[in-house]
Amino acid sequence: xxxxxxxxxxxxxxxxxxxxxxxxxxxxxxxxxxxxxxxxxxxxxxxxxxxxxxxxxxxxxxxxxxxxxxxxxxxxxxxxxxxxxxxxxxxxxxxxxxxxxxxxxxxxxxxxxxxxxxxxxxxxxxxxxxxxxxxxxxxxxxxxxxxxxxxxxxxxxxxxxxxxxxxxxxxxxxxxxxxxxxxxxxxxxxxxxxxxxxxxxxxxxxxxxxxxxxxxxxxxxxxxxxxxxxxxxxxxxxxxxxxxxxxxxxxxxxxxxxxxxxxxxxxxxxxxxxxxxxxxxxxxxxxxxxxxxxxxxxxxxxxxxxxxxxxxxxxxxxxxxxxxxxxxxxxx
Amino acid sequence: xxxxxxxxxxxxxxxxxxxxxxxxxxxxxxxxxxxxxxxxxxxxxxxxxxxxxxxxxxxxxxxxxxxxxxxxxxxxxxxxxxxxxxxxxxxxxxxxxxxxxxxxxxxxxxxxxxxxxxxxxxxxxxxxxxxxxxxxxxxxxxxxxxxxxxxxxxxxxxxxxxxxxxxxxxxxxxxxxxxxxxxxxxxxxxxxxxxxxxxxxxxxxxxxxxxxxxxxxxxxxxxxxxxxxxxxxxxxxxxxxxxxxxxxxxxxxxxxxxxxxxxxxxxxxxxxxxxxxxxxxxxxxxxxxxxxxxxxxxxxxxxxxxxxxxxxxxxxxxxxxxxxxxxxxxxxxxxxxxxxxxxxxxxxxxxxxxxxxxxxxxxxxxxxxxxxxxxxxxxxxxxxxxxxxxxxxxxxxxxxxxxxxxxxxxxxxxxxxxxxxxxxxxxxxxxxxxxxxxxxxxxxxxx
Numbered sequence: 213x214x215x216x217x218x219x220x221x222x223x224x225x226x227x228x229x230x231x232x233x234x235x236x237x238x239x240x241x242x243x244x245x246x247x248x249x250x251x252x253x254x255x256x257x258x259x260x261x262x263x264x265x266x267x268x269x270x271x272x273x274x275x276x277x278x279x280x281x282x283x284x285x286x287x288x289x290x291x292x293x294x295x296x297x298x299x300x301x302x303x304x305x306x307x308x309x310x311x312x313x314x315x316x317x318x319x320x321x322x323x324x325x326x327x328x329x330x331x332x333x334x335x336x337x338x339x340x341x342x343x344x345x346x347x348x349x350x351x352x353x354x355x356x357x358x359x360x361x362x363x364x365x366x367x368x369x370x371x372x373x374x375x376x377x378x379x380x381x382x383x384x385x386x387x388x389x390x391x392x393x394x395x396x397x398x399x400x401x402x403x404x405x406x407x408x409x410x411x412x413x414x415x416x417x418x419x420x421x422x423x424x425x426x427x428x429x430x431x432x433x434x435x436x437x438x439x440x441x442x443x444x445x446x447x448x449x450x451x452x453x454x455x456x457x458x459x460x461x462x463x464x465x466x467x468x469x470x471x472x473x474x475x476x477x478x479x480x481x482x483x484x485x486x487x488x489x490x491x492x493x494x495x496x497x498x499x500x501x502x503x504x505x506x507x508x509x510x511x512x513x514x515x516x517x518x519x520x521x522x523x524x525x526x527x528x529x530x531x532x533x534x535x536x537x538x539x540x541x542x543x544x
Numbered sequence: 545x546x547x548x549x550x551x552x553x554x555x556x557x558x559x560x561x562x563x564x565x566x567x568x569x570x571x572x573x574x575x576x577x578x579x580x581x582x583x584x585x586x587x588x589x590x591x592x593x594x595x596x597x598x599x600x601x602x603x604x605x606x607x608x609x610x611x612x613x614x615x616x617x618x619x620x621x622x623x624x625x626x627x628x629x630x631x632x633x634x635x636x637x638x639x640x641x642x643x644x645x646x647x648x649x650x651x652x653x654x655x656x657x658x659x660x661x662x663x664x665x666x667x668x669x670x671x672x673x674x675x676x677x678x679x680x681x682x683x684x685x686x687x688x689x690x691x692x693x694x695x696x697x698x699x700x701x702x703x704x705x706x707x708x709x710x711x712x713x714x715x716x717x718x719x720x721x722x723x724x725x726x727x728x729x730x731x732x733x734x735x736x737x738x739x740x741x742x743x744x745x746x747x748x749x750x751x752x753x754x755x756x757x758x759x760x761x762x763x764x765x766x767x768x769x770x771x772x773x774x775x776x777x778x779x780x781x782x783x784x785x786x787x788x789x790x791x792x793x794x795x796x797x798x799x800x801x802x803x804x805x806x807x808x809x810x811x812x813x814x815x816x817x818x819x820x821x822x823x824x825x826x827x828x829x830x831x832x833x834x835x836x837x838x839x840x841x842x843x844x845x846x847x848x849x850x851x852x853x854x855x856x857x858x859x860x861x862x863x864x865x866x867x868x869x870x871x872x873x874x875x876x877x878x879x880x881x882x883x884x885x886x887x888x889x890x891x892x893x894x895x896x897x898x899x900x901x902x903x904x905x906x907x908x909x910x911x912x913x914x915x916x917x918x919x920x921x922x923x924x925x926x927x928x929x930x931x932x933x934x935x936x937x938x939x940x941x942x943x944x945x946x947x948x949x950x951x952x953x954x955x956x957x958x959x960x961x962x963x964x965x966x967x968x969x970x971x972x973x974x975x976x977x978x979x980x981x982x983x984x985x986x987x988x989x990x991x
Contacts, residue, residue, distance in 0.1 A: 218873070218874060218875055218888070219874045219909060220874075220886070221874075221910060222970070222972065223880075223881060223882050223885075223972070224959030224963045225874065225881070225901075227910070227968060228557065228963050228964045230921070230964070232967050234966070235966055289914065291917075329915060330914075330915050331916050331917045331918060483917055487934075488920070488931075535931070536554075537929050538801075538928065538929040539554065539929045539954065540804060540928075541800075
């Protein structure tokens with residue numbers, strides 16, 4: 213007994229139960245409601261795109277790690293699955309397999325692996341993939357099929373403009389907002405997800421369920437989702453109050469496009485968001501403001517992806533200046 | 545009676561309590577054949593031995609004198625013959641001088657009152673109390689082992705308003721303070737009164753975590769008989785037993801960064817174990833030569849709380865609680881969060897040994913490290929408001945000046961960051977490296 217060697221290490225000798233894996237699969241679980249909503253509203257197309265993206269992302273990560281970088285593949289940590297899911301959630305359900313595979317390659321290969329893999333990427337991989345596709349295939353990326361339940365036939369590939377595009381074009385053409393409101397689905401439909409759009413972004417309800425799950429599991433904190441949606445709400449609210457006919461109301465802005473998907477799943481990506489609560493609030497608010505600026509004044513009807521990527525670049529500087537309150541520090 | 549549970553506001557973790565020996569009475573352990581009494585059981589200069597080989601000593605006899613103000617006397621814990629003064633490995637693994645005594649009988653110094661009677665009357669004057677504490681070699685028994693008489697001497701220009709008593713025992717597994725509070729309740733209150741007299745304060749608050757409800761109840765009931773002493777139940781959260789966290793939780797004051805001390809915010813903090821030792825020294829004339837040691841672990845047959853003589857080998861204590869289990873992978877002196885891993889069971893109990901924890905093989909090894917995912921969970925659990933991810937990275941890259949400006953010296957090494965890291969990065973290992981280097985740099989600069 214006494215000649216058996218004892219293990220010696222520095223304290224602490226205990227370790228918490230949480231691991232990278234448990235966090236990543238927690239996010240995957242939180243993403244499931246949005247997938248179910250996508251499946252319900254867009255049918256088999258949503259399944260096809262999601263499976264393609266996830267398989268492609270995991271495969272690319274495996275191949276790059278094993279044959280290019282010659283390191284032990286870490287695909288089991290679940291992070292590539294999240295990238296695949298988020299990429300799929302950000303594209304229309306009728307997109308071709310080739311495009312989504314290319315997007316996966318850009319997301320994993322360029323945005324993640326070229327920086328050193330999980331934890332080292334400055335930009336959200338799924339968003340880099342999405343923006344790459346949006347710029348390269350603008351037509352495929354912006355022709356959304358109508359939700360199944362409002363379609364006469366499942367086979368008909370009817371496409372419809374999103375409420376954001378209708379309102380943006382309408383307001384630009386001088387149509388009063390009150391008339392445009394009659395041309396778009398009701399807020400209740402938008403809340404449930406019964407509108408045209410990307411697979412995972414349409415159902416606010418499903419995304420909010422995911423948010424509560426992640427808050428409950430302490431995977432993320434409230435700071436980024438609240439500050440981002442809050443700043444969008446306040447900013448657009450002020451504009452709407454000033455001129456209710458020339459500007460969309462704040463509820464419309466929150467419910468449409470990728471705001472909730474972005475606020476809950478994209479901006480909160482641990483790797484590419486700030487480290488302190490103060491920094492998270494600044495980060496979230498800035499994304500919100502940029503989103504509104506792009507939506508209202510920019511060329512694109514939607515600005516969430518661009519805003520998050522822009523703010524991703526500011527994360528190091530935010531971390532540098534937003535320090536936690538040190539214990540015992542005298543506040544002058 | 546609905547009690548509001550106080551706690552410290554930022555950071556902290558809550559590992560599983562595992563207080564296996566909480567219901568086990570403190571029991572004496574058989575006298576060993578020899579004891580090894582280290583000369584450096586406290587922070588500060590090692591004591592100077594005043595005995596030589598073949599000297600006959602009694603229990604409680606002074607065998608090594610404090611060398612300087614920040615140092616402590618050491619007394620023999622047994623009666624017998626001094627065998628030799630030699631270098632032996634201590635808890636840290638370094639070989640340091642110790643007095644080795646062969647035990648013969650159990651003859652105590654006549655001056656020691658060995659009865660169980662409770663002496664409430666405090667006859668000593670303020671100055672005499674401090675002197676008695678110094679003479680008796682009392683050091684902080686919570687683990688820091690800072691000489692107690694230094695803490696009782698309030699520096700000029702500082703005032704002490706509160707005496708805070710640490711009955712938190714936030715480390716998982718350990719129960720020695722808990723048992724003392726249950727079994728020596730009145731003695732602890734008299735001890736607190738003694739320290740209050742020494743410091744000249746009128747208010748004392750005892751902080752106890754809510755996982756020791758029996759101790760809270762018993763202490764609260766008795767506190768009604770003692771003016772100025774109150775009991776505050778605290779929410780269970782590690783590292784509440786740290787001075788800074790305890791002062792924040794109890795009186796909402798923040799002890800400044802080193803060299804800041806509790807006295808800078810008007811308080812002195814003492815552990816209940818120390819308070820009991822002070823009671824024994826002042827009222828019973830008994831120097832510090834034994835202490836309560838918890839022997840614990842899931843694999844141990846009988847987790848126990850022993851009243852062990854200083855210098856007893858921990859192997860004796862482990863044998864008394866059922867022997868070392870076959871699957872032992874790690875032996876820790878202290879608790880699992882801040883304790884030191886030992887490489888042998890042949891280590892003597894010293895004044896700072898609050899417990900011995902045995903961990904089985906399967907939880908002894910660290911798990912594989914993966915990339916930092918920048919989840920900020922280390923930042924959110926740091927009770928000092930530091931950024932462990934940043935400090936560890938700066939230390940790793942030898943950017944010590946930057947680490948200094950990020951206040952690495954403020955780190956109390958509680959281990960919350962390493963504990964909570966999902967990537968299992970040993971953040972604290974690197975931060976320690978940074979902290980010691982920065983402290984050395986600061987010392988060299990002021991020289």
